[in-house]
Amino acid sequence: MSSERVDIHNFAAGPSPLPTPVLHKAAQSLLNYNGTGMGVCELSHRGKEFKAIVEGAEANLRTLLAIPDTHAVFFTQGGGTQQFSSTVLNLLSSHRLRKAAHGEKEFVPPTIDYVVTGSWSSKASAEAKRLVVPPVPGAQPFAKIHVAATTKPSGFNTLPAREQYEFSFKPDAKEEDSNTAFVYYCENETINGVEFPADADAHGAFPFDLVPAHIPIVADYSSSFISRPIPHVERHAVIYAGAQKNLGPAGTTVVIVRKDLLVDTTEASLLGNVPAVPIELEYKTLADNGSLYNTPPVFAIYVSALVLEYLLHEKGGIKGVTATNERKARKLYEALDRAEEKNVLKAKVKQLEARSWMNVTFEVVAKEGEDREKEFLAGAEKQGFRQIKGHRSIGGIRASLYNAVTEESVDALVQYIDEFVKAHA
Ligand SMILES: Cc1ncc(COP(=O)(O)O)c(C=O)c1O
Known part of the structure; x- marks a missing residue:
């Protein structure tokens, strides 16, 4: 049966090839999952079988990427594009709540720093600009978007040198003196073919040390997820990846969020000056419900679970x-x-x-x-x-x-x- 694929070399950018042994198993499971007599897409997402699939996927992902307990992991829908919005909405809420807890008297729009190294980080920053527009003309925006570095003049064929970063804060900024909601970068620009080197000392490495520990860092890992270890995984506030490159079929997105950033966005809305967050995009709701707040993309998650198992046990982790x-x-x-x-x-x-x-x-x-x-x-x-x-x-x-x-x-x-x-x- 595998001979159908032998003579073809598929170099697609996504959706992209999946391991043939995984597809054989998935095909079988579509008909009859684990001897239940029901296909994997015909099982209740609240049943014990599917719960075990999600929990197994999370455990294997944690092992592969050394994700610490400080971070929650969940599967959702909407792709990388939805995360362009979700990151902004959720982190503006958590920033607002943190500022209020520190006794902020008057709202000052925070800054979001974007590192723009290609088409996808450009798109993400464009979405942020859309979302922070004030609800009433002339009113204060929810936030200001700042481009901390861009390689657009090079045609997005390079990475910024360390000295080219102009963040909206100083590396030694104290939490009470800074007003940056987060810093955003895209680890691998799928269209342009530029990727931040994994070696922290390499020229062009992402300058984690220039970002004070209290400022969240968000990374789009859509096209390099589980291709190698994530440098400073614990230092990230959010890491996300659409499945359809390295993980599974299109239809699910993995989100890794530091647990202290899982906030009740309604509480933030009540303070004012933050955009409302649709419940299906609220990280806290998604994480608290173990990827099962609403009906998840069961097949995409199932195949992703198989891929994770395969990488861990057949491909040397x-x-x-x-x-x-x-x-x-x-x-x-x-x-x-x-x-x-x-x-x-x-x-x-x-x-x-x-x-x-x-x-x-x-x-x-x-x-x-x-x-x-x-x-x-x-x-x-x-x-x-x-x-x-x-x-x-x-x-x-x-x-x-x-x-x-x-x-x-x-x-x-x-x-x-x-x-x-x-x-x-
Ligand atoms: C790096 C990166 N980010 C975001 C996206 C958008 O993902 P989606 O099409 O799942 O919304 C893509 C899509 O190829 C991508 O490569």
Whole structure:
């Protein structure tokens, strides 16, 4: 049965491939889950079977990513895009309550600091701007949006250098003197192919040490989740990821939230000067109900649970996954560097530390009178490489190397690139 997939190398940016053994098990469970005679999508989400699935997924995720007990983990819906809104809504409420508890007399709109390194962090900051608009024209906004650093002038092909960050606070700011609701960054920009290096000392690493401990840090990990360990996982206030890249089918989103930030947003609303939070977006409600406040996306969560189990027990846990991902990315970037020497292909991201392990973006060097990109794509298609066209907003080629993309697929792509270079150098 698996032969259907053998000759195809799927490099999609998301939804993306899932491990074949997981899909076999999921297919079986759609018909008959664990001998119950009922499919997994036909079970009550409040029954003991589904509860065990969710709890198992959470436990395995905690192990894989070393998530501490200080943080809650839950599955929800709405994708990364919903989290662009949820992070703002929930953290403005918790900030408002904290300020009130510290005796703030008069409301002063807090600042939210965005680090903008690509299309997705741009979108997140645009959503924040929309949500903080005052309810009455001329009134104070709920917050001010501050761009602490941006690599837009580079075409989002680099990461900010440490000295380029201009946060709205000083690294030694005291809690009572600062009014920043949170700092936001996107760990891996799926479209542009830039990723913050995991090594805290590397050039371009996210400057955690410039953010005082009392200021929450929010990270979008949608396209690099469980591809390697999360640096400073405990230091984050919120980490979120849509499932459809490394974790499971589209339809569920994992959110990790520091427990002291799970607040009653109605209480914050009653103080005024914060946007109301729809109940389905309130982190406290979602966490308190163990991902089961309302009917969850049962199949997406079930397959995600299978993937987590598979990574932990069949792929060597996060250590094994990291080693494989490092090799896959290195092989492909090395091939692109060879191709660039011959002026045939070139990687879009030159800054080595900024190169994404998950989304490798590159261009086919144009030659007068020849449409070489078309030729590259046509040849790739013939050899079984699927979904490697770059995102429509920036063009070029993008090979996404998520966990379920095998090293054999990457080796095959490297071979194709080497042959293409040989033919065109
Ligand atoms: C890094 C990142 N953030 C957010 C999103 C938006 O996710 P969704 O389509 O699940 O809303 C994506 C989608 O590809 C993404 O790659």
